[in-house]
Amino acid sequence: METLMAVIIGILFSIGAYLILSKSLLRIILGSSVIAHGTHLLIITMGGLKTGGPPILGGRADSYTDPLPQALILTAIVINFALTAFLLVLAYRSYAKLGTDNMDQLRGINDE
Amino acid sequence: MSGLFLIILIPFLYAVIVPFIFKRIPQLHTGWFVLPIPVVLFVYLVKHITLVAEASPFIHTVPWIPSLGINFTTYVDGLALIFGLIISGIGTLVTLYSIYYLSKEREALDNFYVYLLLFMGAMLGVVFSDNILVLYLFWELTSISSFLLIAYWYQRKGSRYGAQKALLITIFGGFAMLAGFLLLANITDTFSIREMILEAGGITAHPLFLTSMVLILLGAFTKSAQFPFHIWLPDAMEAPTPISAYLHSATMVKAGIYLIARFTPIFGGSMEWFWIVSGVGLITLFWGSFSAVKQKDLKAMLAFSTISQLGLIICLLGLGSAAMYYGPGENAVLYIPAILAAIFHLVNHSTFKGCLFMVVGVIDHETGTRDLRRLGGLMGLMPVTFTLAVIGSFSMAGLPPFNGFLSKELFFKGVLNASRLDIFRMETWGMLFPAIAWIASIFTFIYCMIFVFKTFTGKYYPQRLENIKPKKPWGMLFPPAVLASLVILFFFFPNPLAQYLLLPAVASVLPDFAEVGLGLEPIKAWHGWTPELFMTMGVVGIGVFLYINFPKWSGIYGRLPGKFRLNYIYDSLLRITEKSFDRITRGYMTGFLRDYLFYIFAFFVLVLAGVMFVLKSFAFNPALNNSISIYEVVLALAMVGAALMILFSRTKLVAIISLGIMGYLVAMFFVVFRAPDLALTQLVVETVTTVLFLLCFYFLPELTPEIRKIGFNAANMVVALGVGLLVTAMAISAQNNRFFAPISWFFENSHELAGAKNIVNAILVDFRGFDTMLEILVFCIAGIGVYTLIKLCLTEGERNENK
Numbered sequence: 001m002e003t004l005m006a007v008i009i010g011i012l013f014s015i016g017a018y019l020i021l022s023k024s025l026l027r028i029i030l031g032s033s034v035i036a037h038g039t040h041l042l043i044i045t046m047g048g049l050k051t052g053g054p055p056i057l058g059g060r061a062d063s064y065t066d067p068l069p070q071a072l073i074l075t076a077i078v079i080n081f082a083l084t085a086f087l088l089v090l091a092y093r094s095y096a097k098l099g100t101d102n103m104d105q106l107r108g109i110n111d112e
Numbered sequence: 113m114s115g116l117f118l119i120i121l122i123p124f125l126y127a128v129i130v131p132f133i134f135k136r137i138p139q140l141h142t143g144w145f146v147l148p149i150p151v152v153l154f155v156y157l158v159k160h161i162t163l164v165a166e167a168s169p170f171i172h173t174v175p176w177i178p179s180l181g182i183n184f185t186t187y188v189d190g191l192a193l194i195f196g197l198i199i200s201g202i203g204t205l206v207t208l209y210s211i212y213y214l215s216k217e218r219e220a221l222d223n224f225y226v227y228l229l230l231f232m233g234a235m236l237g238v239v240f241s242d243n244i245l246v247l248y249l250f251w252e253l254t255s256i257s258s259f260l261l262i263a264y265w266y267q268r269k270g271s272r273y274g275a276q277k278a279l280l281i282t283i284f285g286g287f288a289m290l291a292g293f294l295l296l297a298n299i300t301d302t303f304s305i306r307e308m309i310l311e312a313g314g315i316t317a318h319p320l321f322l323t324s325m326v327l328i329l330l331g332a333f334t335k336s337a338q339f340p341f342h343i344w345l346p347d348a349m350e351a352p353t354p355i356s357a358y359l360h361s362a363t364m365v366k367a368g369i370y371l372i373a374r375f376t377p378i379f380g381g382s383m384e385w386f387w388i389v390s391g392v393g394l395i396t397l398f399w400g401s402f403s404a405v406k407q408k409d410l411k412a413m414l415a416f417s418t419i420s421q422l423g424l425i426i427c428l429l430g431l432g433s434a435a436m437y438y439g440p441g442e443n444a445v446l447y448i449p450a451i452l453a454a455i456f457h458l459v460n461h462s463t464f465k466g467c468l469f470m471v472v473g474v475i476d477h478e479t480g481t482r483d484l485r486r487l488g489g490l491m492g493l494m495p496v497t498f499t500l501a502v503i504g505s506f507s508m509a510g511l512p513p514f515n516g517f518l519s520k521e522l523f524f525k526g527v528l529n530a531s532r533l534d535i536f537r538m539e540t541w542g543m544l545f546p547a548i549a550w551i552a553s554i555f556t557f558i559y560c561m562i563f564v565f566k567t568f569t570g571k572y573y574p575q576r577l578e579n580i581k582p583k584k585p586w587g588m589l590f591p592p593a594v595l596a597s598l599v600i601l602f603f604f605f606p607n608p609l610a611q612y613l614l615l616p617a618v619a620s621v622l623p624d625f626a627e628v629g630l631g632l633e634p635i636k637a638w639h640g641w642t643p644e645l646f647m648t649m650g651v652v653g654i655g656v657f658l659y660i661n662f663p664k665w666s667g668i669y670g671r672l673p674g675k676f677r678l679n680y681i682y683d684s685l686l687r688i689t690e691k692s693f694d695r696i697t698r699g700y701m702t703g704f705l706r707d708y709l710f711y712i713f714a715f716f717v718l719v720l721a722g723v724m725f726v727l728k729s730f731a732f733n734p735a736l737n738n739s740i741s742i743y744e745v746v747l748a749l750a751m752v753g754a755a756l757m758i759l760f761s762r763t764k765l766v767a768i769i770s771l772g773i774m775g776y777l778v779a780m781f782f783v784v785f786r787a788p789d790l791a792l793t794q795l796v797v798e799t800v801t802t803v804l805f806l807l808c809f810y811f812l813p814e815l816t817p818e819i820r821k822i823g824f825n826a827a828n829m830v831v832a833l834g835v836g837l838l839v840t841a842m843a844i845s846a847q848n849n850r851f852f853a854p855i856s857w858f859f860e861n862s863h864e865l866a867g868a869k870n871i872v873n874a875i876l877v878d879f880r881g882f883d884t885m886l887e888i889l890v891f892c893i894a895g896i897g898v899y900t901l902i903k904l905c906l907t908e909g910e911r912n913e914n915k
Contacts, residue, residue, distance in 0.1 A: 001738040006843035008748050014836030015755045017713055021706055021828040026767070026812055030758055033771055033801075037778050040794075042839065044785055046846040050738045054786040055871040057863050064871065065786045066856045071875035073790055075887050081797045082894035088808045089898045095812060103705055 005045040012038030025091045025101035029084065036080040043069045043076070116172040116186040119153055119196075120240060120250075123233030127226045134222035142221040143211035146229065150203035153236070157196045164193050165612045169620070171242070171306075181303050187242035190616025194455065195239040195363075195370055197613070198462045202362040203232050205591035209470055210354040212587035213477060224264060224352070231257035235363050239370055243303050244293045251289070251331070254364050255282040261359060262351040274347035277682070281334050281344045289331025289371075295324035296378075309377045309623060316382055325379050328371065329388055336368025338426060339396040342419045343678045349411040353473030356411060361418045361469055362462040369422065369458060372429050373621045376451075380622075381436030383536040390430025390530070390545070396423025398548050401555035405562065405662075406669040410472045410482040413559055414465065417508065420556065421461050424549075428454035428523060431530040431545070432621070440625050446529045448618065448625060452632055453522030455617045456610070460507065460515040463598045468504040468563070470592035471497055474585060475567065479577040484562070489572025496589050498568045503596040509560035509655075510553065510648060515602035517648075518635055523549065524644035550647055557655030558662070565659075606635040710831060717834040720842070730841055731848035744784055751777045768809060772802040789872045 012034055019031025047069035055067035095101050126149050134142045164170065169189035176184045188196070207228070214221060234257055237250030256279075263275035299318045300308045315321055332338075337345040348360050359365070372389060379385045400420025407413035432450035474497050475490065476482045491498045503514060510520030527549045531542035602609055610632075619626035639645075658665070700711070724730055754777060757770040775798030782791040862874035876884050 001740045001744065002847050003732075003734060003737055003844060004740060004744070004748060006840045006847075008751055009843055010836040010840030011752055012755055012836075013839040014832045015759050017835040018828055018832035019759065020709055021713070021825070021832065023706070026764055030767055030771055034755060034758060034774070037774055038839070040778060040790075041781065042843055044782070044787065044790075045843055048847075049785055052786070054788050055859075056788070057860070057869040057871065064860065066854060067859050067871040067875060068854075068856045070787045070790055070872045071880065073787075074793055074872065074876060075883065077790070077793055077797055078887060079890055081801060082891045084801055085804055086894045086897050088804055089901045092808050092811045093901045093904070101812065106705070 001049050002045055005041060005049065009038045009042045009045065012041070023103045025094070025103060025106070028103070029087045029091060032087065033080070033084055036076070036084075040073045040076055043073050116170060116188065116240070117174055117184055119156060120186065120233055120237045122153070123149055123229040123236070127229035127233070130225045130229065131222040134225075138216070141211050141216045142225055143207055143214075146225045147204065147207045147211075149229065150200045150207055150232065153232075154197065154200035154204055157193060157200060160188070161193065161197075161612050164188060164190060165616045176246070182245050183243055183304075184246055185242035185304065186240045187306065188240060189620040190613070190618070191370070191373055191455075191620040192239045194459065194613050194617045195366070196236060198366075198459070199232060199235050199239070199363050202358055202462055202466050203228075205466065205470075205594060206354045206358040209357070209473070209588055209591040210352070212585055213354055213473055214352065220264075224261075227257050227260045227264070228355075228358075231261065231359060231364070235367070238367055242305050244297065244305060244308075245303055247305075248286070248290050248293060251335075251367065252283065252286050254359075254367060255279060255286060255335075258282070258348070258359050258364055261355045262348050264352055264355070265350070268350065270347070271350040274344070274350040278344040278348045280686075281341050285331040285334025285341065288327045288334075292324045292327030292329075292331065295320050295327065299324065305374060305378075312378045315378070321382075322384055325382075325385060326388070328375060328379075329392075332368035332371040332426075333392060334368070335371070336365050336422045336426065337396075337419050338368070338392050338423060339399050339419075340678050342396060342400065343682055345419055346412050346415040349409075349415050353411070353469060353476065356414075357466050357469035357473070361414070361465040365418065365422055366425075366458060366462075369425050369429065369454075372426060373451075373454070373617075376429060376433050376436070376621050377623055380433035386430055386433055386437075386536050388430070389433065390427045393423045393425070393427030393430055394545065394548050394552075396420065397427055398423075398552040398555075401552045401559065404559040405555055406666065407559075408484050410475065410484065410487075410563065410567065411469075413484075413563060414468055414472060417556070417559060418461075418465060420552065421457070421465065421508070424523060424552075425454045425457050425461070427545075427549075428457065428526050429621075431526050434530065434533055434535070435622060435625065437535055440627075444625065446532075447526075448622065448632060449522060450526035450530070451618050451621050452610070452614060452635075453519055453526050455614050455621075456522060456606075456635070457516075457519035459609070459613070460519050460599070460602065463595045463602070464504045464507040464514070464516055467500055467592040467595035467599065468508070470588065470595070471501045471504060474588050474592075477585065477588065481577055484566050486573065486576040487567045488570040489568070491568040492572070496593075498564075500589070500592045500596045501564050501568065503599050504592075505560040505564045507599045509557045510651065512637060513603045514599050515606070516599070518603060518606055518637060520553070521639075521644045521648065522635070524647045525642075528643055546647070550651065553647075553651045554655050554658065557651050558659050561655065561659045562662075603637065606637075610635055710828065713831045713835055717831065717838050721834070721838055724838075724841065724845070729849060730845050732844050733848045736847055744781075747777055747780055747784070751781075764809060764812065768802065768805045771805070772798060775801065787872075789870065 016031045016033075016035035016038060019027045019034060022028065022031070047066040050065070052063035052065050055064040055070065091101060094106065098106065100106065126146070130142065130146065133145050137145075160170070169187060169192075171188075172186045174184040176182050210224070210228075214224060231254060234250045234253035238247055238254060241247040241250060259275045259279040262278055263271050265271045266275075296308065297303050299315050299320055300311045302308060302311070334341040345360060345365065349356055351360065376385075397420050400416050400418075400423055404413050404416035404420060407416060428450045432447050432454060435444035435447040435451070438444040438447075472482060474494070475487070478494065479487065479490070481487065507514030507516035510516050524546070527545040530538065530545050533539075533542055615632065618632070700707070751774060754770045754774040758767050758774070761767040761770060775794065779791045779794035779798065782788075782794055859871045859875055859879065862868050862871045862878070866874040866878040868874035868878065
């Protein structure tokens with residue numbers, strides 16, 4: 001299972017990186033979201049998969065999966081959401097102001 | 113002397129309050145408040161002269177970074193004490209002089225005195241530190257304060273050019289010296305100079321001995337403006353004259369001499385040391401005095417003369433190191449006087465050259481020019497200045513009854529003794545030393561005469577001078593008068609000076625000899641009809657002849673083609689370096705965000721893969737895997753499919769929806785992996801994100817035709833695949849490399865500790881509560897950012913509409 005997940009995570013990172021290296025601002029945002037998903041899965045995979053029941057006390061399970069990665073991921077999800085929202089508005093605003101979302105044209109001044 | 117390190121720190125501490133004094137008490141010249149510092153240091157050091165001369169040196173250690181063997185060790189022996197006295201003594205006079213030289217109304221005195229105190233502290237640090245790394249620190253600090261002081265009138269182009277040149281050359285040497293120090297520390301396994309000296313005998317055979325010696329000498333030569341690094345010193349004359357007198361003739365440029373003297377017990381006695389030190393010194397002596405003659409600016413002339421005199425001292429130190437070859441005994445006695453002459457001339461040079469610089473400052477201040485072509489006939493106008501100039505220059509020329517005569521005679525004696533050496537291939541080349549020294553002395557004599565007689569005698573042209581202020585600047589004449597009286601005093605009473613200051617210093621340069629006695633004769637003005645006296649007489653005779661006929665032979669100075677001048681080489685080197693590095697930088701700093709991200713990804717892959725390869729940390733053990741169910745396979749396939757759809761979609765709607773699908777699939781994975789909280793959060797967040805995307809969808813442009821297809825870029829593809837492979841490898845290795853036991857069992861007490869049954873929640877709001885709070889802060893910042901961007905955008909739009 002872990003090996004399968006590792007391969008999937010690798011695919012997600014590859015696709016995310018390739019998207020980030022593209023010219024369109026929207027694709028860059030999409031790419032960062034894809035990498036974020038990959039990261040969340042990576043953290044939970046590194047903590048070990050399916051080693052016990054959900055980490056809620058008082059249930060029937062006598063062993064629990066590691067709760068620490070889950071807590072970390074929860075933080076990461078929320079932060080990622082904030083980041084994505086900010087990036088989207090930034091993209092929207094720069095498009096409204098500059099009239100393009102092509103990174104080649106958003107290069108800034110030629111000679112500083 | 114337990115508070116010894118305080119004498120280094122006091123100038124630094126006082127420098128902090130100088131700007132406040134300048135701001136608060138503008139009616140009194142700030143210099144008066146700074147003056148007590150060098151005075152106190154000088155008096156303190158004077159009180160210890162006899163103690164150092166008679167008893168053992170003082171040492172005091174404050175641990176700084178003991179784990180690395182770096183201690184703030186202050187060490188005062190004869191050599192350090194002489195330098196300390198020069199630094200604080202000349203410092204006192206220079207501060208006094210600067211009070212009258214710099215106007216309190218027009219100049220930024222706070223800057224000036226802060227830099228001056230910074231330098232004073234750093235220079236004391238250089239000479240009193242026993243630890244080479246601490247020494248290096250102070251060494252660079254002197255370069256930096258010198259840079260700041262040269263650029264004091266930074267509005268002038270020449271000042272900035274001179275400051276940059278001085279900094280580049282001295283810091284280059286400083287780095288070389290640091291490398292040499294580290295090699296030396298590696299060889300001897302200590303950072304303390306004293307301990308290195310104790311081990312000195314065994315290190316000559318070490319393969320890195322020569323490298324470390326050359327590197328350390330590079331530091332000394334750049335600092336002491338030795339050929340071919342001397343070119344920074346004439347340009348450093350853009351500094352205010354008190355600074356030229358202090359840093360660029362009396363103290364800082366002598367740091368290199370200090371270093372050579374200090375390391376003589378370690379390196380001395382080897383043929384390389386002898387030849388490099390005395391050879392470079394001799395060339396500099398000649399070249400400096402030869403170039404000084406053609407200068408038209410009085411300060412430039414003094415700068416070249418300083419270069420040449422520094423060369424003289426360094427040459428003497430090199431010759432004296434021959435004594436180390438023989439070891440204590442009969443043969444060595446011939447060469448020890450060279451060391452004495454070096455130290456003696458060092459003191460004398462500080463007195464007469466300090467005096468001369470201050471005289472030039474007076475001339476400049478009173479007439480508004482230092483140009484020899486404009487000056488002339490000032491004798492009647494400034495008789496006191498003239499007297500001081502005569503004393504200073506005649507001492508520099510080596511005439512009696514001034515102290516320069518004594519050390520010049522000792523110098524001639526030193527080179528004559530050296531020419532009789534039968535080691536280090538001196539049998540063949542030995543005669544070069546007295547010959548070149550003698551020629552250089554003739555040039556020294558000529559420029560001394562030019563300095564005095566072109567300025568003070570001849571015809572007086574008042575219309576060529578910018579302004580003539582016939583008032584008597586007594587405050588500016590007092591400090592050079594003190595130095596001039598020392599010049600005469602040292603001539604008549606050299607031996608008390610030798611007993612209390614010079615001999616202890618010689619003893620610290622040659623510690624092995626000090627134990628058995630140095631065997632030095634007292635310094636005498638008259639010692640019979642010796643060869644050295646005849647040499648001096650020859651210098652005077654030929655010098656006078658050449659001075660009178662100067663116009664007939666001055667043509668030789670135009671002969672050197674411009675392309676071979678060192679300044680031309682320096683300038684072109686600087687220009688080429690700037691250009692090529694500019695091109696390199698522009699080559700990879702393209703301004704495209706994509707390129708920068710490419711570098712980041714490529715670096716990430718190369719470094720991490722490299723680490724993994726070097727440490728052989730990749731581990732794959734499928735036995736540790738848990739089982740796979742059919743649901744998971746379906747989920748995984750769907751996930752990859754969604755990701756590929758994002759990659760290849762041609763419309764943004766498809767891409768956004770695919771991303772949403774992916775998010776929900778991740779939530780499903782969380783369900784499978786027994787993480788209910790994550791699944792819930794992911795579902796909510798993904799929904800909101802998709803809504804947000806769709807909201808912006810309306811405003812964001814459709815993927816434009818030229819970038820509708822993602823296109824194929826081989827380099828990007830390689831890097832992206834590399835990232836993926838690396839992450840996969842890391843994930844697999846993480847499973848098989850467990851270094852520590854998990855700490856997660858701790859959280860199973862969450863019910864007892866935090867009253868929560870949901871462990872994940874307990875971690876978030878209780879065990880890692882601060883973390884969550886900061887996360888909320890990040891969220892707030894992002895929210896403010898989003899809000900501001902939208903608001904700004906609206907006002908911008910309104911403004912556009914109003915147009």
